[in-house]
Amino acid sequence: MADSSDSVSIDMETISLGGKEYLVKTSKGSVSVAVFGDPDKPGLVTYPDLALNYLSCFQGLFFCPEAFSLLLHNFCIYHISPPGHEILQLGADAVSLDEPALSADDLSDQIAEVLNFFGLGAVMCMGVTAGAYILTLFAIKYRHRVIGLILISPVCKAPSWTEWLYNKVMLNVLYYYGMCGVVKELLLKRYFSKEVRGSAQVPESDIVQACIRLLDERQSSNVLKFLEAINGRPDITEGLRKLQCRSLLFVGDNSPFHSEALHMTSKLDRRYSALVEGSIVWIDRYRGAASRHVDSHGVLSHGVRIVQAVDSQSESEKPLESVLHCSRASVTGKHGVEVKTNKNTNLVEEDGREEEGGSLNQ
Numbered sequence: 001m002a003d004s005s006d007s008v009s010i011d012m013e014t015i016s017l018g019g020k021e022y023l024v025k026t027s028k029g030s031v032s033v034a035v036f037g038d039p040d041k042p043g044l045v046t047y048p049d050l051a052l053n054y055l056s057c058f059q060g061l062f063f064c065p066e067a068f069s070l071l072l073h074n075f076c077i078y079h080i081s082p083p084g085h086e087i088l089q090l091g092a093d094a095v096s097l098d099e100p101a102l103s104a105d106d107l108s109d110q111i112a113e114v115l116n117f118f119g120l121g122a123v124m125c126m127g128v129t130a131g132a133y134i135l136t137l138f139a140i141k142y143r144h145r146v147i148g149l150i151l152i153s154p155v156c157k158a159p160s161w162t163e164w165l166y167n168k169v170m171l172n173v174l175y176y177y178g179m180c181g182v183v184k185e186l187l188l189k190r191y192f193s194k195e196v197r198g199s200a201q202v203p204e205s206d207i208v209q210a211c212i213r214l215l216d217e218r219q220s221s222n223v224l225k226f227l228e229a230i231n232g233r234p235d236i237t238e239g240l241r242k243l244q245c246r247s248l249l250f251v252g253d254n255s256p257f258h259s260e261a262l263h264m265t266s267k268l269d270r271r272y273s274a275l276v277e278g279s280i281v282w283i284d285r286y287r288g289a290a291s292r293h294v295d296s297h298g299v300l301s302h303g304v305r306i307v308q309a310v311d312s313q314s315e316s317e318k319p320l321e322s323v324l325h326c327s328r329a330s331v332t333g334k335h336g337v338e339v340k341t342n343k344n345t346n347l348v349e350e351d352g353r354e355e356e357g358g359s360l361n362q
Contacts, residue, residue: 021086026113028106032086033114037076042147043123044075045111047131050230051187051223053086054079056214057128060207075124080114082107082131084222101228108138115145126150129190129257130230140239148246153257156264158235167231171224178220184212193254240267247273 019036034054048057058079061067071077083102102110111134115123122145127135132154139146159167166186173182188197188208198204247268251261258277265275 022117023086024114024117026110026117028102028110028113029083031083031110031114032081033118034079034081035076035118036079037072039076039118041074041076043078043115043118043120044071045078045080045115045123045125045135047080047111047125047127047135048082048085049128050130050190050227051085051215051218052128052191053081056211057131059210078114078118078120078123080111082222082226083110084219084225099225101225104134104137104229104233105141107134107229108141111135111138112142112145121145122147124148124150126152127154128152129155130226133230133233133236136240137236139243139245140236143243143245146245148248149243150248150250151261151264152250153252153255153261154249154264155233155257155260156236156240156267157260158233159231164231167227171227171231174220174224174227179215179218179223183220183223184215187215188212190256193252237263237267240264241269243268244272249273249275251275251277253278 019034021032021034023030024033032053046054046058048054115121124147125135125139127133127150129152132149132151133156135146135149136151136154136156139149170183170186173180177183188211191211192208195202196205197208249261249265251258255261261275261277265273
């Protein structure tokens with residue numbers, strides 16, 4: 001690891017998981033990296049979507065005790081946040097609008113410098129939409145440094161005219177009005193499906209309300225710079241053919257990037273890649289009340305979500321085992337899966353039949 005003068009290390013008092021956040025200086029500017037786990041274990045690098053950092057993008061996954069324990073057992077996790085998106089303890093400064101924005105290439109090169117700082121070789125990578133693009137570009141440019149990719153609602157083409165115009169509107173509103181209600185509403189549509197955002201009849205979920213509060217902490221100029229980089233991204237489709245690392249793509253049924261994920265899958269080598277479509281759910285059977293429903297616990301992107309399933313029969317407060325459940329999921333690739341539900345959680349297949357299982361069977 002580099003000399004301590006090259007970074008700032010701060011204990012994260014808000015999280016009792018033993019993580020530290022570093023502000024790593026690179027040739028493209030400083031970047032925030034939160035580290036969790038044993039540095040002697042293989043590295044897992046994450047990169048969030050637009051206007052998010054690891055707390056707001058991955059909290060549903062990494063704050064689930066079973067999922068987090070499983071990941072820490074196998075990896076040391078390096079959460080990279082886009083420039084200026086670090087958490088409040090580091091006090092992100094607003095970037096001057098007169099400064100040139102970093103390109104997507106610059107952001108991918110920053111990842112290589114972060115790996116060098118921590119003395120890492122080849123790593124696993126996990127990213128959501130904009131972050132998935134940056135990590136895919138990194139994998140194309142530095143193929144020897146990526147073992148595998150986990151991509152959620154990924155993109156690989158240059159923005160369509162519709163997305164470009166959508167982003168241009170957001171850029172202009174950010175420039176003149178900052179992180180106002182209009183921008184937050186546009187971002188929420190990017191992150192969450194309609195059922196999670198709520199309506200006049202159905203209140204928005206807790207995870208949406210938490211996300212709104214976290215968006216209030218973002219410096220609008222920093223979000224603008226990251227959005228400029230993503231809106232100016234080049235098409236990297238041709239580079240996908242050269243990737244030979246394992247790639248697992250997830251996309252929700254209602255994701256605005258669903259067609260992008262399908263396109264990306266068609267260009268990857270099918271020997272090393274798979275696409276999972278549908279609602280991906282981590283079920284955590286806790287505190288069995290008599291109610292029979294599923295409570296939203298965390299959402300990654302448009303139908304790809306983490307939930308806490310309430311046990312419909314047990315009254316015990318004792319935590320039970322966790323299972324991985326794919327609701328209406330299909331897998332494109334060499335291997336398929338059969339999806340079954342757990343009868344105790346009252347999650348049924350579309351034909352209404354309850355079945356035992358809750359596991360993925362090849």
